[in-house]
Each structure stands twice: as C-alpha cells, then as structure tokens.
Amino acid sequence: MKKATSGKMKKPLTQREELRGKVIDALAQTMDLYGVNYSFGQLYGIMFFEDKPMTLEEMQTHMNMSKSNMSYAVRSLIDSKMASKLKEKDERKDLYAAETDFFKAFQSFFATKLQREIDVMRGALDAVIPPLSETILELNTSEEERKLCLEDLHKLKHAVSYYEWLQQFVNDLQSGAYFDGRHDNR
Amino acid sequence: MKKATSGKMKKPLTQREELRGKVIDALAQTMDLYGVNYSFGQLYGIMFFEDKPMTLEEMQTHMNMSKSNMSYAVRSLIDSKMASKLKEKDERKDLYAAETDFFKAFQSFFATKLQREIDVMRGALDAVIPPLSETILELNTSEEERKLCLEDLHKLKHAVSYYEWLQQFVNDLQSGAYFDGRHDNR
DNA sequence: CCTATCGTTCAATAATTATTCAACGAAGTG
DNA sequence: CACTTCGTTGAATAATTATTGAACGATAGG
Structure with missing residues (x-):
C-alpha cells in the first residue's frame, strides 16, 4: 500500500504546488493555442518543474492518466522537440526529460512547426505552379482563362517568396540569431 | 433556379480550380497546425484566391456550409487578423476581405497568437512570483521548502526573461523589422 | 408602421479527437 | 527457456469541438 487507506482522495496541495499549478495551466493553455x-501541455509543465528525467509511470501518477496516453503524450512532445528520450x-524503464530552457524549448517548437508548414506549402506550390504555367503558355488556352491563371500564378509566386523568406527565418531561428542580446544562462 | 436541374451534383472542376484546391488544402492543413x-483555413484559402470582398452568402456557396458557421468562421479569421470586415x-450584406499578402497575413497571425501567449503567461507569472518570493522570505518557512521554492523561482525568472524577449520579438515582427531584404510588392 | 432580410445566438446533433483498456511483441532476469 | 515488465498498438468509449437549424433583434425599404 502506498500512502493511505484507499483509492483516491483530494490531496491537500501545498502552496507551492498550487502556484506551480497556475503556471502549468497557463503553459498548457498557451500550447493549446498552437495545436498541442x-x-x-500540462505534462510539459510538470516535466518542466520536475526538472529531472521521468518515467512513463511517474507521468502517470502525476497526471492521473493511463500509461498508453502518457506514451502518446510524450511522443507528441518529442515530435515538437520539447522533450527527449x-x-x-x-x-528497465525509459527516461524522458523536458527541455527546461524556455528559449530553447520554444525555439525548437517553432522551428519544428514552421518547418512542417514550409514543407507542406512548398510541396503544394511545386506541384501546382508548373502545370499552371504550362496552361498559360498553351496556345489553345482562352484569353479569359489565361487571365485568370495569370492572376493565380502571380499570387503563388508571391507565396513562394514568402516561404523562401520563412525558410531563412527558420534557419536563423535555429542558428540562434534572434537570441543575441540575451540568455542569462546562469 | 441557379444552374442546372436540381440539388447537388459533382461539378466538373476546371484544371485551375483543381490546382487552387491543392493550394487551399495545403493552406488549411498548415493553419490546422496552429490551432485554426x-x-x-479553407475559407481563408478561398478568400485568398477570390481576392475581392465576399459576403457570408458567397462563402456559404463556396464552402457549402451553413451561414451560421460562416459567420463563426469569418469571425475567427478576423480574430487572427487574417481577414477584416x-x-x-x-x-444590405456585410463584406469581408482576406489579407492576400502572405507576409502581412502571417505577420498579423503570429503577432496576434504570440501576444495572446505572452499575456496569458505574464498574467500567471505576475500572480505567482510575488507569493512565492514571500514564502522564501518568511522566517518560518522550513529550509527544505525554501530550497524547493527557490528552485521554482529561478525557473520562473528565467521564464520572465523569455517572455520579455518574446514581447520584443512580437514588437519587431509588427514593426516589420524582420521583412527587410524582401517584399517584391510589385 | 409593416415587411423582408441580415447577422448573430443558442440548443441540438454530427464529427472528430482524447482517453482508456486489453492484448502483444520485445527485452531483461533468473 | 520460462517469467516479468516494459512500451506500443488497435479497438472501444468518453469528451470535446464543429456544424446545423431555428429563433431573434436590428435595420433598411417600402
């Protein structure tokens, strides 16, 4: 037996736990805004405060959720580079740790997400621009249709230049270029 | 009657419509990654290509969805600053237009989202740091508890410096500082 | 004023996503 | 080579979110 008479009871939180809770909640809300x-997000918060490698089992007790869900959760955090195995x-248990440096954590998070965005969009643009150009070049395309295609093409070219810029932005983000006048990594 | 014999039929898409569809799909997937x-996201794509003010009714026919949902959708886009009334x-119908400049659109989008993140997190940090500091300063706090609180406090201070940096980042983003060597706004 | 139509809200329903539970293969242990 | 226990998977269920439809107040036009 672990701690007390039976199953579940409302654990009386210490003040510190309560304060942690507020921050964890804000963190989870925040990540919610970005599709996590x-x-x-809560799990990330817990790992952030725990600040030492955790097993799935520990996550389970902290979050009071099934192990399979914890397995899923930790994989999702790893995908966003917010945690690592x-x-x-x-x-015999695997250990996982959250990235506790907020700069690094969110740097990785956004780099990952934005890179995915770039890849998806570049894929579409690369698939669409050639046939569209082709249609415009065709002799038997009606004048009206050519005009419409040209308008679309112009928009897509603009998009291409945006994603080129965004790729550069992600590269800079990853290289740490934006984190210059900072990092009190004491 | 609008166009043909009855209700719904599979409209034979022109090539251009099909190509647009691919881009719209990619856009919608992309926005999906960011909690839209x-x-x-599709609606944004449609408005992006349409590139002229649209009424709720037009959105309805393009998307084949209820007007109430379109009302909701357009409001959501406006919240993210991706469209405006x-x-x-x-x-008598209201008109809405999408921001068609990808730079501006995503600039507004991220500025809005990140600002919300900052506000939520700063709110939590401002609420939590004072009482935590207080506890540490209290004479009757146990040594053990003081140590734990200090560790948390250190993490939160690190977070504060992150959100200060992020606020600066959002300001720069809004001011266009990151869009220097670009903008072929022909 | 009366009528028609717009955009929004609210409650009901449909669709999607999160969570659990049971089962399984892959090690580590003895 | 049996015996555990780990982490993952896939199907079933719970919870949440998206979508609709009906009702309503606002307002422009007659």
Whole structure:
C-alpha cells in the first residue's frame, strides 16, 4: 500500500504546488493555442518543474492518466522537440526529460512547426505552379482563362517568396540569431 | 433556379480550380497546425484566391456550409487578423476581405497568437512570483521548502526573461523589422 | 408602421479527437 | 527457456469541438 487507506482522495496541495499549478495551466493553455492538446501541455509543465528525467509511470501518477496516453503524450512532445528520450534507463524503464530552457524549448517548437508548414506549402506550390504555367503558355488556352491563371500564378509566386523568406527565418531561428542580446544562462 | 436541374451534383472542376484546391488544402492543413480548424483555413484559402470582398452568402456557396458557421468562421479569421470586415456593404450584406499578402497575413497571425501567449503567461507569472518570493522570505518557512521554492523561482525568472524577449520579438515582427531584404510588392 | 432580410445566438446533433483498456511483441532476469 | 515488465498498438468509449437549424433583434425599404 502506498500512502493511505484507499483509492483516491483530494490531496491537500501545498502552496507551492498550487502556484506551480497556475503556471502549468497557463503553459498548457498557451500550447493549446498552437495545436498541442491541453493535457499534453500540462505534462510539459510538470516535466518542466520536475526538472529531472521521468518515467512513463511517474507521468502517470502525476497526471492521473493511463500509461498508453502518457506514451502518446510524450511522443507528441518529442515530435515538437520539447522533450527527449534519454539513452539511460531507470530499471528497465525509459527516461524522458523536458527541455527546461524556455528559449530553447520554444525555439525548437517553432522551428519544428514552421518547418512542417514550409514543407507542406512548398510541396503544394511545386506541384501546382508548373502545370499552371504550362496552361498559360498553351496556345489553345482562352484569353479569359489565361487571365485568370495569370492572376493565380502571380499570387503563388508571391507565396513562394514568402516561404523562401520563412525558410531563412527558420534557419536563423535555429542558428540562434534572434537570441543575441540575451540568455542569462546562469 | 441557379444552374442546372436540381440539388447537388459533382461539378466538373476546371484544371485551375483543381490546382487552387491543392493550394487551399495545403493552406488549411498548415493553419490546422496552429490551432485554426481546417474548414476555417479553407475559407481563408478561398478568400485568398477570390481576392475581392465576399459576403457570408458567397462563402456559404463556396464552402457549402451553413451561414451560421460562416459567420463563426469569418469571425475567427478576423480574430487572427487574417481577414477584416469592410465598412462598405453590398446591398444590405456585410463584406469581408482576406489579407492576400502572405507576409502581412502571417505577420498579423503570429503577432496576434504570440501576444495572446505572452499575456496569458505574464498574467500567471505576475500572480505567482510575488507569493512565492514571500514564502522564501518568511522566517518560518522550513529550509527544505525554501530550497524547493527557490528552485521554482529561478525557473520562473528565467521564464520572465523569455517572455520579455518574446514581447520584443512580437514588437519587431509588427514593426516589420524582420521583412527587410524582401517584399517584391510589385 | 409593416415587411423582408441580415447577422448573430443558442440548443441540438454530427464529427472528430482524447482517453482508456486489453492484448502483444520485445527485452531483461533468473 | 520460462517469467516479468516494459512500451506500443488497435479497438472501444468518453469528451470535446464543429456544424446545423431555428429563433431573434436590428435595420433598411417600402
């Protein structure tokens, strides 16, 4: 038996736990805005404060959720580069750690997300621009249709230049170029 | 009657419509990654190509969805600053236009989202740091508890400096500082 | 004023996403 | 080579979110 008489009870939070809770909630809300589900954001918050490698089992007890969901959650955090799996193990259990440097965490997060965006959009643009150009060049395209295609093409070219810029932006973000006058990494 | 014999039929798409569709799909997927629902992202794509003020009714026919949903969708786009309501009206109908400059559109979008993030997090940090500091300063706080609080406080201070940096970043983003060597706004 | 139509709201329903549970293969242990 | 226990998977369920439809106040036109 672990701690007390039976199943579940309202644990009396310490003040510190309560304060942590507020920050974790804000963090989870925030990540919610970027397409990360609230619970998974909470998990990041917990790992952030815990600040030492955690096993799935520990996550389970902290979050009070099934192990399979924790497995899913931690994978999602890893996908966004907000956490990583360590090479060491505790007993037989895998260990995971959150990136606790907010600069690095959100740097990785946005770099990952934006890169995905760029890839998706570039894929579409690369697939669409050639046939559209082709149609414009065709001799038997009606004048009206050619005009419409030209308008679209112009918009897509503008998009291309945007995603070129965005790619550069992501590169700079990853290289740390935007983090110059800062980092009190004491 | 509008166009043909009855209700709904598979309209035979022109090549141009099909190509547009691919780009719209990519756009919608992309926005999906940032917490904007797919349909609403599609609507942005449609408005982007349409490139002239649209009424709710037109959106309805393009998207084949209820007017109430279109009302909701357009409001969501306006919240993210990706579209705006015009002062003029067509008949009695309100007119809306999408921001067609991708630079501006995504600039507004991220500025809005990041600002919300900053506000939420600053709110939590401002609420939590004072009482936490207080506890540390209290004479009757146990040594153990003081140590834990100090660790948390250190993390939160790091977070504060991150959000200060992020605020500056958003300001720069809004001021256009990052868009220097570009903008082929021909 | 009366009528028609706009855009919004609210409650109901449909669709999607999050979560659990049971089962399984892959190690580590003895 | 059996025995655990780990992490993942896939199907079932719960919870949330998207979408609709009906009702309403506002307002422009007659």
